[in-house]
Amino acid sequence: MKLSTKVAELTTIIAPAVAACDVALWGIEFAPQGRRSLLRIYIESLPEDKAQDKQVTIEDCAAVNHQVSGVLEVHDPIAGEYILEVSSPGFDRMFFSDEQMQDYVGQTISLRLIQAIGQGDKKRRKVTGKLDSIDSETVQLTSVDGEQFEVALSNIDKANLVFEDA
Known part of the structure; x- marks a missing residue:
């Protein structure tokens, strides 16, 4: 499973912003879809939080969305419009x-x-x-x-x- 060049670039930009929210980056999906692309970020509890059965919350997703939005505005790595989604990987995680x-x-x-x-x-x-x-x-x-x-x-x-x- 090899990351595309674009996903590798986005990971480099996004990972520090995710870490600043005290969660771990599980993975990134980027799907260019004509004029409007989709950027989906999956976040996971930190290993030490998992040991205490802490799960990713909606508040964690909102914090990462806010933090990453700011970083993407500064770096502007995506041409055109895009939709940003932040989620936990779920039970059927990729x-x-x-x-x-x-x-x-x-x-x-x-x-x-x-x-x-x-x-x-x-x-x-x-x-x-x-x-x-x-x-x-x-x-x-x-x-x-x-x-x-x-x-x-x-x-x-x-x-x-x-x-x-x-």
Whole structure:
């Protein structure tokens, strides 16, 4: 999962503003949509706050929105109009880096792949299963029907956690 050049630039500008609000930056989505683009920022509780079961609040989102709006006004990295959204990653959180997945070993994730994997008519570009392990180059998954997959990290287009109600 590689960040686009634009998202990497926005992350550099936005990360300090998010940190100033005492929350962590989970990830950024940027979708140019003609005259009006969408900038979505996901924030997470700081690790020490998570240990105390503190969650991201609406007030946290509002504070980050205010702080980031000011920074974007100064730096002006987005041409034209844009909509700014600030949110928690939610239960079905999208992963923005390989490192984020490491905390979710043993849980179910869904992957959309760049190139299909499998053999013959069993080729697929979407794989869902329990994350068995992750290393610097691959993830290993076991699907509900017991099928095992080894997927190169470089072949993952999009990954997210699958919420399972306990």
